[in-house]
Amino acid sequence: MTHFAKPKLPSSKGVKTKNKVTTEGLWTKCPVSGEIVFNKDLEANLMVVPKSGYHFPIGCRARIASMVDAGTFEEFDASVKSGDPLKFVDSAPYPDRIKRYEKDSGLPEAVICGTGKLHGIPVSLAVMDFRFCGGAMGAAVGEKITRAIERALKKKIPCIVVSSSGGARMQEGIFSLMQMAKTSAALGRLAEAKLPFVSILTYPTTGGVTASFATLGDVIIAEPGAMIGFAGARVIKETTKQTLPPGFQTAEFLLKHGLVDQIVSRLEMKDRLASLFQALHVHKYQARKTSSASPFAAAS
Numbered sequence: 001m002t003h004f005a006k007p008k009l010p011s012s013k014g015v016k017t018k019n020k021v022t023t024e025g026l027w028t029k030c031p032v033s034g035e036i037v038f039n040k041d042l043e044a045n046l047m048v049v050p051k052s053g054y055h056f057p058i059g060c061r062a063r064i065a066s067m068v069d070a071g072t073f074e075e076f077d078a079s080v081k082s083g084d085p086l087k088f089v090d091s092a093p094y095p096d097r098i099k100r101y102e103k104d105s106g107l108p109e110a111v112i113c114g115t116g117k118l119h120g121i122p123v124s125l126a127v128m129d130f131r132f133c134g135g136a137m138g139a140a141v142g143e144k145i146t147r148a149i150e151r152a153l154k155k156k157i158p159c160i161v162v163s164s165s166g167g168a169r170m171q172e173g174i175f176s177l178m179q180m181a182k183t184s185a186a187l188g189r190l191a192e193a194k195l196p197f198v199s200i201l202t203y204p205t206t207g208g209v210t211a212s213f214a215t216l217g218d219v220i221i222a223e224p225g226a227m228i229g230f231a232g233a234r235v236i237k238e239t240t241k242q243t244l245p246p247g248f249q250t251a252e253f254l255l256k257h258g259l260v261d262q263i264v265s266r267l268e269m270k271d272r273l274a275s276l277f278q279a280l281h282v283h284k285y286q287a288r289k290t291s292s293a294s295p296f297a298a299a300s
Helices: 039-044 060-067 094-105 139-155 170-192 233-240 251-256 266-279 282-288
Strands: 027-029 036-038 074-076 111-118 121-128 159-165 197-205 219-222
Touching: 027 039, 036 039, 060 111, 060 121, 060 159, 060 266, 074 139, 111 139, 111 266, 121 139, 121 266, 139 159, 139 170, 170 197, 197 266, 219 251, 219 266
Parallel strands: 121 159, 159 197, 197 219
Antiparallel strands: 027 036, 074 111, 111 121
């Protein structure tokens, strides 16, 4: 799993003292422009700084709410959680770490999966959250994402996966690495059925997630400034013995070099996805939903 500074969601609470309430924690400074933004305004803008467009991390449930039509999301597989197949212990037993991740993030796992409608278009959705174990992919994450892909296949609808991860979960060893092949095989079946898979890369997308489903999208979209890579810059430099170009693991660099198809602001993501699916003839879905043929076959 690639190591880097953990992004944090800004707090929206002030600090109460005996005689007054301070403004600490009510404002956030943009690391790019230096702009000071009121946290409630930042949250209302999906954690995107209005002037600079800088994207702070956003929780998976808030992201889902921004992507699907209100009241249409149905969560699946919430009971699928991490096991401890290796009885792994480092400075703390792995099950204790899982309990801490659950408490700190308020999530059952590092990915939330379900179905919903995007401007009326039915989709299967899997959204990762870095707050749970750095979004690391273990057996439970791989199983949930695989089921989300298979759900799209069964329902003959598009699949969207939003990645935010440090890579494979080391506490599960080979069981976590097996999820790379498992998710990729499921996407192979989705491709055979000519159903679209859109991969959305956010800060950060690294390690085994990048080396599997995250970069297998029919269309790969990244958020502005997202860090995307496999190994860390230091490891790559030491291995290749070469000087690395500036920003070589950013969405903008990878767009220029062909890995990423589009860079789309979080504020425009829902509309962009709808336009994409309409271009793939998804509007024919309702008329052909009883047919065994894929509604996207005409776009292949």
